[in-house]
Amino acid sequence: MSGLTAHGFFRAIVQTRGNLALQAYGEFCGMKGKATSFDIAYLAGVSQSTVSRALRDSPAVNQETKDKIFAIAKQLNYKVDKNASNLRKQCSGTLALLLFEDPTVDDSQINPFFLSMLGSITRACTKRGHDLLISFQQLSNDWHADYEDSKKADGIILLGYGDYIDYEEKLQQLLAQQTHFVCWGAQVEGHPEFTIRSNNREGGRQAATHLLELGYRSFAFIGIASDHAPEFFERYQGYLEVLAEHGIRPQDVPQFDAISTEQAGYSATQQLFAAGHRPRAIFTASDLIAIGVIRAVQAAGLRVPEDVAVVGFDDIPMASFCTPPLTTIQQNTTLAGEMLVVNLLKLIAQESISQTEIEPKMIVRRSCGSTQVTSTS
Amino acid sequence: MSGLTAHGFFRAIVQTRGNLALQAYGEFCGMKGKATSFDIAYLAGVSQSTVSRALRDSPAVNQETKDKIFAIAKQLNYKVDKNASNLRKQCSGTLALLLFEDPTVDDSQINPFFLSMLGSITRACTKRGHDLLISFQQLSNDWHADYEDSKKADGIILLGYGDYIDYEEKLQQLLAQQTHFVCWGAQVEGHPEFTIRSNNREGGRQAATHLLELGYRSFAFIGIASDHAPEFFERYQGYLEVLAEHGIRPQDVPQFDAISTEQAGYSATQQLFAAGHRPRAIFTASDLIAIGVIRAVQAAGLRVPEDVAVVGFDDIPMASFCTPPLTTIQQNTTLAGEMLVVNLLKLIAQESISQTEIEPKMIVRRSCGSTQVTSTS
DNA sequence: CTGAAAGCGCTTACAG
DNA sequence: CTGAAAGCGCTTACAG
Structure with missing residues (x-):
């Protein structure tokens, strides 16, 4: 099929000149378009089907034939055309990360927590021989969730x-379209298997327990505490739970909303x-909120922790670099x-x-x- | 072509029942496999070629016909199959980031500088309607630089x-294969147009100038200063240049190697x-090196900046959070x-x-x- | 173990 | 403005 004209010309040469011409053929392919399985087939003197099988290391191919084909493929720097192969196989070996x-004022900075997630997701994909497509969503109308529909990815992460209430709608859409997806943090109604999440409630409990152990008796919470941000809400609830167990009533724990930015933490404080x-x-x-809180506390002329103790959540790299270094609830991003x-x-x-x-x-x-202090090497 | 049997069945229904059946047809497609341009063509009563043209908004298609086709496509939740389309067009609309x-001990943490580059690259791609494939390379034998060869990407970033000397070889390979690529920092012999880089020499000059202005007269440099890390080397050279202009000889400026990790900075110090x-x-x-240096200085019982002044390079997010906040040379990652x-x-x-x-x-x-202090809001 | 053939779902000359 | 046809480069029944 490929190169019925020009490639055919070279094939003739190959036939008369043998090995040396293979190189010429290869160079030719290097110059104009890549080699195809047909080219290899021609040079190996077998059918294209056999080449295709050999390259995927099918057991149904003679070892000698395989060796010959591999050698030629390598020499021509042949690579399977993924578009053709995916089209035929109807899958892509690719995952998409959305x-x-x-929304932040300066949108050049990505949430560092997501950044480390991104790192570990990329690694995990590579480890399993999958490619990863990445896209930032503006959470506007245009959801690029059509990655699977357009066959660019086999599934979506x-x-x-932003606001979970808005988000839920989109999730339902994915569900209806039978898209394969998993999401971090947010529960999908009726489909717990689609979510990976920290035990946020337990995290909140740990924070409260630590503070109580240190003898503190007056508390506050900074962060959204409603269905608009379910993860935050659970942290808040776990926190209140333990405080209540120690006789501190929810109404005595002031709470102020903040999205996950330093600025929001500062303002809320x-x-x-x-x-x-x-x-x-x-x-x-x-x-990120905690860092803003610390700045606001210090700006008010108070000291951390002497006047106000602060606990964060995530354990982003910055947490250990703030002044003072931040006590926090770590989410294991690698896992x-x-x-x-x-x-x-x-x-x-x-x-x-499971x-x-x-x-x-x-x-x-x-x-x-x-x-x-927890020792971290 | 598509669904000669089952789809054909529905086509018959469509013909007898009209609009309502279109929905049935849509639901059918939703259940088993996606709709194709042939399905739309059938429902719209036009040829598949016309559908293809209409969907790409070709001016050669009647507006009425277009409207009808768009409506049906939307209803069927149709998305162009990228594999098929790319195979035909011989390009992918995708860029690959390598x-x-x-090599670090704990390889879960990615260099934060690259992380912010990654962020801005992703944004820049999205902005231009391109997808981004990401891969972490182990700089071992297997370079996944075959992204372009396998037609998964149109070019590579x-x-x-690791070590620039090893790296250069790979670069030559890409060059020979005529792969489209650009790289950050490292110069490609004979091809300045393939590189984007900071003016590292100027950065080194700025650091030296600043330190001299503050009255310091004894200096050191921590970081690799050889062809193994050309960017570092340039920073070092710019630094030495200005110092030399002020009568401080290179041999009086001790230098110790460090790759870009906190640990390496600590050890070198x-x-x-x-x-x-x-x-x-x-x-x-x-x-990252600077942070390690600061720790080592403090561990030696000295204070920063009272006993030792430290200047970094990059301006990663952490830089403003260390103690003391780090004076550094910023590289504009967004740009x-x-x-x-x-x-x-x-x-x-x-x-x-240009x-x-x-x-x-x-x-x-x-x-x-x-x-x-430079004001950064 | 190997080959001839069909077909994945598009895009794009070519002809009208 | 529209349609019939070729073909992108593979994979995989099917037959031998």
Whole structure:
């Protein structure tokens, strides 16, 4: 098929000149268009079907034939055309990662937590021989969730969501279209197997327990605490739970909304103070918020942790570099990325999914005044 | 073509029942396999060629016909099969990003500088309607540089390199295969148009100038200073240049190798001290190194900046969070990512490339003792 | 173990 | 403005 004219010309040469001409043929292919399986077939003196089988290492091909074909393929620098192969096989060996970001003023900075997730997802994909397509979504009308529809990807990983209420709608759409997808954090109604998430409630409990152990008795929470941000909400609830167990009533724990940015944490803290609250300890829904809180506390002339203790959530790289270093609840992004990929692959292969939850881990640093700091090498 | 049997059955229904049946047909397609352009053609009563033209908004199609086709396509949730379309068009609308990392002990953490590049590259791609494939390279034998050969991508962006000497070989390979690529930082022999880079020499000059202005007179450099890491080497040279202009001889500026990790910076600093040097100011090849240097200085019982001033390079997010906040030379990652994508696209389109260099910018914080801190909102 | 043939779903000359 | 046809480069029954 390929090169019925020009390639045919070279084939004639090959026939008369032998090995040397193979090189000429190869160089020719290097110059104008890539070699195809037909070219290899011609040079090896076999059919194109046999080449295709040999290259995929089918057991139905003679070893000698295989060797010859591999040698020629290598010499021509032949690579299977993925578009043709995918078209025929009706799958792509590719996963798509859709990253939704909270809208920020300066949108050059991505949430560092998602960044490390991105890192581990990429690794997990590579490890399993899959490619990864990445796209940032503006959460506007145009969801590029058509990656699977357009056959560019076999499935989709969803990371981050602006307002969860808006997000849920989109999720339902994916469900209706029978798209293969997994998402981080947000539960899909009726489909727990589509989600990988931290045990956020437990994380909130750990934060509260740590603060209580250090003797604090007045608390606050900074971060959205509603269905608009279910993960934050769960952290908040776990926190309140433990506080309640120790006689501190929810109505005595002021809460101010903040999306996951430093700026939002800063503003919310100003509001907290403006409302007359002076909590001794603040649990925040994320490290980015915590960093903003710390700045606001310091800007108000108070010290962390001497006047106000602060606990974050995530354990982003920055957490250990703030002043003071931030005590936080770590989410294991390596494991999370791994599970996201593994579970999606299982979903695509119609296998059943076992694990979907990740245990949070308390990382003690200086921001709460504890003297027993978690050692991290 | 598609569904000669089952689809044909529905076609019959459509003919007798009209509009309502279109929905049935749509649902049918939703259940088993996606709709194709043939399905739309059938439903619209036109040829498949016309559907294909209409969907790409060809001016050669009647507006009425277009409207009808668009409506049906939407109803069937039709999406062009990219594999088929790419196979036919022989291009992919996709760029591949190959990330090479310095080998680190804990390889879960990616260099934050590359992470922000990744962010801006992704954005730049999205902005131009291209998809982005991402892969981490182990810089072992298997270069996945066959992205273009296998038609998965139209071109490749190279970010990071271990040892530049090893790397250069690979570059030559890409060159020989006529792969379209651009790379960050590393110059390609004879092809300046393939590289986007900071003016590293100028960055080194700025660091030296700043330190001299603050009155320091004894210096050191931490970071590889050889052809194995050309970018670092240039920074070093710019630094030495300015120092030399002020009467400080290169041989009086101790230099210790470090790859771009905190750990390497820490070790190199220990070596510096062990060799008996006590420089008043240290310029480092990267922020990650600088952070390690600061830790080592503090571990030696000295203060930054009172006893030793430290300047970094990159301005990664962490730089503003260290103690003390790090004075550094900023590389504009937003612009860099943008240029990488734009230039690669130009290369693919055979257009000429104008800009390839980015100007570094001094960001003054506390780590050198300056009282005039750069304001960053 | 190997080959001839069909077909994946598009795009694009070519002809009208 | 529209249609019939070829073909992009594979994979995989089917037959031998």
